[in-house]
Amino acid sequence: MLMRKIVYIFLATESIDTPLLEACSLHSSLVEPIGEQELLLDLSSFNRIGDVLTLLVGTVSSLVKGKAGIGIAVSPLLARLAVQRRTFTVEARSSCRSFPRQDIDIIQVIPGRESLFMSTLPLAEFTPLSPRECKLLKRLGYTQVGDLVDLGPARLKQLLKRDASMLWHNIRGRDYSPVRGLYPPERLGYSLSWEEECKDYTQLRLILKAASRELGQLLEQRHAGCHHVEMHLEISEGKSLVTERQLSSACHDSSRLMMILEGLMSDMITIPVSGLRVFLKDLKPVEMRSQDLFTLRFTYQEEAKQQKRAASMEQLLQRFPGRIGLGINIERREKILLFWDPWRFSPEGWQK
Amino acid sequence: MKHYSSLQVQCGSNQEPLKIRYQNQLLQVAALLESWQDTGCWWAGESEKSFYRLVLEDQSVREIFYDLAEEQWYLYKTYD
Numbered sequence: 001m002l003m004r005k006i007v008y009i010f011l012a013t014e015s016i017d018t019p020l021l022e023a024c025s026l027h028s029s030l031v032e033p034i035g036e037q038e039l040l041l042d043l044s045s046f047n048r049i050g051d052v053l054t055l056l057v058g059t060v061s062s063l064v065k066g067k068a069g070i071g072i073a074v075s076p077l078l079a080r081l082a083v084q085r086r087t088f089t090v091e092a093r094s095s096c097r098s099f100p101r102q103d104i105d106i107i108q109v110i111p112g113r114e115s116l117f118m119s120t121l122p123l124a125e126f127t128p129l130s131p132r133e134c135k136l137l138k139r140l141g142y143t144q145v146g147d148l149v150d151l152g153p154a155r156l157k158q159l160l161k162r163d164a165s166m167l168w169h170n171i172r173g174r175d176y177s178p179v180r181g182l183y184p185p186e187r188l189g190y191s192l193s194w195e196e197e198c199k200d201y202t203q204l205r206l207i208l209k210a211a212s213r214e215l216g217q218l219l220e221q222r223h224a225g226c227h228h229v230e231m232h233l234e235i236s237e238g239k240s241l242v243t244e245r246q247l248s249s250a251c252h253d254s255s256r257l258m259m260i261l262e263g264l265m266s267d268m269i270t271i272p273v274s275g276l277r278v279f280l281k282d283l284k285p286v287e288m289r290s291q292d293l294f295t296l297r298f299t300y301q302e303e304a305k306q307q308k309r310a311a312s313m314e315q316l317l318q319r320f321p322g323r324i325g326l327g328i329n330i331e332r333r334e335k336i337l338l339f340w341d342p343w344r345f346s347p348e349g350w351q352k
Numbered sequence: 353m354k355h356y357s358s359l360q361v362q363c364g365s366n367q368e369p370l371k372i373r374y375q376n377q378l379l380q381v382a383a384l385l386e387s388w389q390d391t392g393c394w395w396a397g398e399s400e401k402s403f404y405r406l407v408l409e410d411q412s413v414r415e416i417f418y419d420l421a422e423e424q425w426y427l428y429k430t431y432d
Contacts, residue, residue, distance in 0.1 A: 343386075343405070
């Protein structure tokens with residue numbers, strides 16, 4: 001399995017601006033700004049991230065005037081908690097590496113020591129718990145995240161009165177949440193890795209569904225549609241297979257995106273997969289208009305036909321000026337008879 | 353002007369049609385419903401015509417006309 005390398009950047013006194021985002025997007029296609037002061041960066045595609053980190057730290061120190069924190073870990077949650085952690089016991093220090101540099105604190109959760117890092121974390125600093133839940137657990141005598149390991153998911157669910165399956169993973173230092181590629185604005189990205197290689201189509205389909213739902217929501221938020229879909233499947237030894245599709249019409253909803261992704265995956269399904277990356281490119285704004293509930297559909301069709309007819313007529317008139325007319329040519333005699341002959345009176349006759 | 357099928361018509365003393373021969377069928381006029389004179393587009397050279405709306409013996413309703421210039425009868429219209 002490819003180890004994830006997630007970088008979390010936190011600016012204490014200023015907001016993340018475009019030059020920093022631009023600098024980060026040079027190193028990764030998965031850059032996710034969170035709010036004003038936080039940023040996630042997925043560097044999993046690099047075997048060694050030392051050089052990239054040196055460049056990145058240099059960029060941050062040159063662009064940022066105030067204090068900043070950089071967390072490095074195998075998941076977004078751990079990278080974030082590493083930066084935000086205030087209390088480090090001796091035990092906790094053995095799970096991290098710290099590289100203070102002027103105004104930037106760089107903390108790395110050592111790969112393989114995630115559960116140790118998490119177990120020594122005070123409950124108040126464990127962000128997946130709400131303040132109310134934290135208060136409740138403290139009242140029950142739990143002070144550190146590690147104290148909750150013995151509870152088990154069922155007991156946690158009973159205590160917190162909510163689905164605790166994800167929380168249960170987080171308590172043990174596991175976090176599978178993806179880093180989304182939200183920068184640059186004309187591109188969207190989604191990345192997900194899992195622990196064991198998988199070639200079960202049903203399971204892969206569920207992963208694709210989650211990806212398309214997430215990306216569909218982002219497209220909806222941006223009122224945009226994509227014209228190009230690219231899918232990377234991570235296979236063994238850090239290699240990845242890439243397929244892509246240029247779309248004839250913009251895709252702006254999750255159901256169509258799911259169909260496109262299924263189509264792209266069908267060619268590669270025989271190989272065990274350990275991660276997925278999806279990029280939606282060539283994003284363009286979707287023209288929005290409210291649904292007309294008051295006009296019947298056939299009116300639209302009739303209007304469309306009339307417009308088409310008028311356009312064709314216009315072309316013909318330009319080609320054969322004065323020689324073409326629209327409709328059935330009624331003889332003058334019949335037109336006159338329509339005025340007085342009762343045998344010719346009819347609804348159609350009156351309209352003519 | 354449209355092309356109309358020519359007819360053979362037998363008229364009475366008042367010049368109104370009594371029998372018409374159309375497609376090798378001789379049909380008696382059962383009733384004369386209407387008649388009118390049509391000057392047509394005389395400025396375009398069209399001749400004057402006499403029109404008759406008839407009920408024939410087979411219960412069909414037809415309009416026929418007599419072209420005064422050509423002195424020829426024509427079938428103008430058949431009602432369903």
